[in-house]
Amino acid sequence: MRIVHTIAELRQALAGSTRTAFVPTMGNLHEGHLSLVKLAKEHGGPVVASIFVNRLQFAPHEDFDRYPRTLERDCDLLRSVGCNVVFAPSEEELYPEPQVYKVHPPEELAGILEGHFRPGFFTGVCTVVLKLFNCVQPRVAVFGKKDYQQLMVVRRMVRQLALPIEIVAGETARADDGLALSSRNGYLSPAERAEAVRLSMALRQVELALRVEKRTDVAAVEQEAVDELRRRGWAPDYVAVRRRTDLQPPAPEELQAGEPLVVLAAARLGTTRLIDNLEI
């Protein structure tokens, strides 16, 4: 496995490759990332993983500075699953001058849910992802469903800008108790870690209410999930039932007709903000 830090080295390492499969990450890798690398291997090769904590997608009060940087361990893990190239650029390499050309995804998709609570987040994501795509020039790129809205925003960017890249979605990896794996889980105290599973349980509750109990009062179901999390000491940003196609709320008749839905949630536990979702 080659580890490269500059765009020039990366281009040299990938010269002549026509089936490159790419997994962008911010490092501090866990089983979820590794499953995306394994999926990438099924779709092409060489497999390139990038490790870059992208300042552009963090608001000033967010965790950019304390986001764990664990390059050596990450590289060991990537090597163990057969990754071929790691691209780990410095900030100076990727942003040698202020990044004033940016990709602004449409409000109707990127200004809701995560985009509402983290203004500018998807602009930062799209800008770095497009830049990384230009560096790596993959045929396939793999994104996890854990960041469901991100996956949709990137898919739409690729379609709208006619990028010759297939976007493949990887399932969310979960701990035995159901907690979605996330680099931010490492911030949790032991007590918070034990409580954290309640977020995925809240999603299951919503699924049960809509799909088994056949309730149609979606807003009330969402509110009950929010209230329950709040009672347990969480500070929820949202629990939202949305159409999988465009992340808009389903109309009552679509609910009756079994429209494919996803329930998405974001909530803070102590100082840690967790997100999760469930296709229902």
Ligand code: PAF
């Ligand atoms: O999902 C992430 O880790 C990041 O948002 C990504 C796609 C690597 C862009 O910085």
